[in-house]
Amino acid sequence: MADVTVGIVVFPGSNCDHDTEYAVASFPGVKPVMLWHNDHDLKGCDAVILPGGFSYGDYLRCGSIARFSPLMREVIDFAGKGRPVLGICNGFQVLVESGLLEGALIRNAGRKFVSRQTTISVVNNATIFTDRYEKGEVLRVPVAHGEGNYYASPETIESLEANGQVAFRYTDAEGNATAEANFNGSMNNIAGIVNRQGNVLGLMPHPERASEKLLGSEDGRKLFESLFAHLAGA
Numbered sequence: 524m525a526d527v528t529v530g531i532v533v534f535p536g537s538n539c540d541h542d543t544e545y546a547v548a549s550f551p552g553v554k555p556v557m558l559w560h561n562d563h564d565l566k567g568c569d570a571v572i573l574p575g576g577f578s579y580g581d582y583l584r585c586g587s588i589a590r591f592s593p594l595m596r597e598v599i600d601f602a603g604k605g606r607p608v609l610g611i612c613n614g615f616q617v618l619v620e621s622g623l624l625e626g627a628l629i630r631n632a633g634r635k636f637v638s639r640q641t642t643i644s645v646v647n648n649a650t651i652f653t654d655r656y657e658k659g660e661v662l663r664v665p666v667a668h669g670e671g672n673y674y675a676s677p678e679t680i681e682s683l684e685a686n687g688q689v690a691f692r693y694t695d696a697e698g699n700a701t702a703e704a705n706f707n708g709s710m711n712n713i714a715g716i717v718n719r720q721g722n723v724l725g726l727m728p729h730p731e732r733a734s735e736k737l738l739g740s741e742d743g744r745k746l747f748e749s750l751f752a753h754l755a756g757a
């Protein structure tokens with residue numbers, strides 16, 4: 524695989540930045556580059572990842588202050604040019620607050636922070652982030668969030684579904700989108716979506732925490748593999 528560089532944006536309060544760096548660095552030919560939120564330069568990276576955490580202490584709403592970080596102007600511009608941007612958990616929240624993805628992430632149904640293993644299914648495997656998965660493949664990927672309840676207007680939900688923008692759904696181990704699997708109350712069991720152009724993905728589960736056997740699951744690896752193969756032109 525040709526060398527690719529992946530920028531990981533560090534906000535004050537990020538706490539999955541180094542987990543993400545570790546996971547990214549485990550792929551041959553892929554170099555993680557840490558990017559400070561207060562800079563203005565994406566340093567020529569081929570893709571940008573907004574990692575999980577508690578940017579700005581989750582004040583107001585998760586991601587709502589991080590969205591105004593100087594580097595986010597560059598990220599919005601980069602995404603507008605069709606370049607790949609991935610937001611994981613708090614990163615997903617920053618993406619919806621920035622308007623790069625539709626909808627909102629509100630308090631979990633049950634009002635509690637939830638940290639646990641989940642099962643999710645690949646709904647759309649025809650994206651640059653998911654094409655190494657089978658359609659309907661069931662993955663074990665952990666979550667840890669307080670505001671992961673995906674919400675949007677019925678019209679938006681309808682268009683996300685119709686356009687194949689739902690990338691992942693919370694399901695049971697058989698791939699059924701049951702109410703029990705939907706622990707945070709997300710509309711249509713939505714765990715991750717892409718933008719209309721397909722170059723921006725946000726998801727609440729943490730693929731970087733499911734990237735090697737020792738962590739209990741490797742099911743998140745193919746997400747990175749899909750993206751990195753795309754970047755390398757493979």
Ligand SMILES: NC(=O)CC[C@H](N)C(=O)O
Pocket residue numbers: 574575576577578581585611612613614636667668669670671
């Ligand atoms: N792991 C995370 O990124 C958590 C995101 C955010 N702090 C929340 O609780 O919803």
